[in-house]
Amino acid sequence: MSFVYIVVFLFCLAIAVAGIWVSHRSINTYHTDFHQNYFYYLITFYAFAFYGIWAQILMRGLLSIIDSDNALVTMTANFLPILGIPFLCISWIMLVKMGYSLVETPIGRKVSYFHAIFFVGLVPVAWGLYVVLFQEDWLLGEQLAYAEMGLMLFIELASMVVFAVPVLGHSKKYKKPKRKILNLFVVLMVLAFLLRGTFLPFLFSGTWFVAPILLFYFLSNFIPLFYLKLKSDIAFIPVYAGRPNAEKKTLLCKAYGITKREREIVDGICEGKTNQQIADELFISLQTVKDHTHRIYSKIGINSRMKLVQLVNG
Structure with a gap:
């Protein structure tokens, strides 16, 4: 079992690092409030996952190895998630801000502040009620762990609702491709929460x-x-899109042997157009645009739209 936990811990660490890295690259590529909020949400989500969940499991194992009293093991393990609450609070606030910034609705800042004050204030109230109910045994037994989990899931559910409502309500102002992406992203976020809430107990x-x-x-x-x-x-437009530098573009195409058709693809990318928009304008398939884009990247020695846009527009 120790080997299994070590392997799972390494996988969890790799997932967290990969998620934060991908999110950070998105900030550099698109530079929107949504991507910044998403980045901080993921950091605090994974911080709590390590501090509030993994630390509890590791502490139980270490204290069991040194033959500690069962009451001490339970009390210590139950108290660790409480210290991770600040990470959770920030993740809830970032989640709410994500929803409003995703559809560029300015009221999101006021809503996130109200959400923070209300639900962060709910934590000590619920804690005090729990202490009154269980009195002497409030730091012992599994009831504290389940009480912490229930409060955490309740507040995250409320945060998820406040995140989803503005996106689903305001995504209608976008064209169908982007609207479909935003709505499906919300569905995936909600499903992820529901499955976490189902299996966590x-x-x-x-x-x-x-x-x-x-x-x-x-x-x-x-x-x-x-x-x-x-x-x-x-769904998003890269930084510097819409400001192509004709001289840089000409020099770049000559230096790397970019063909006439590939140059048309470069023009579209540097103007901030999506692959589908480029395909529609040039009367070619979406896959053909992707194939040309891949060849352009290979010739220049880059691996993303952002780098191409920066070379031409930056």
């Missing part, structure tokens, strides 16, 4: 259930991120 059900649940917990937020990464060229 089983952390206490048995040793073999814990490892796959932890792995899924980390993967849940990576799936929406990966989907958005694949569709970013349609």
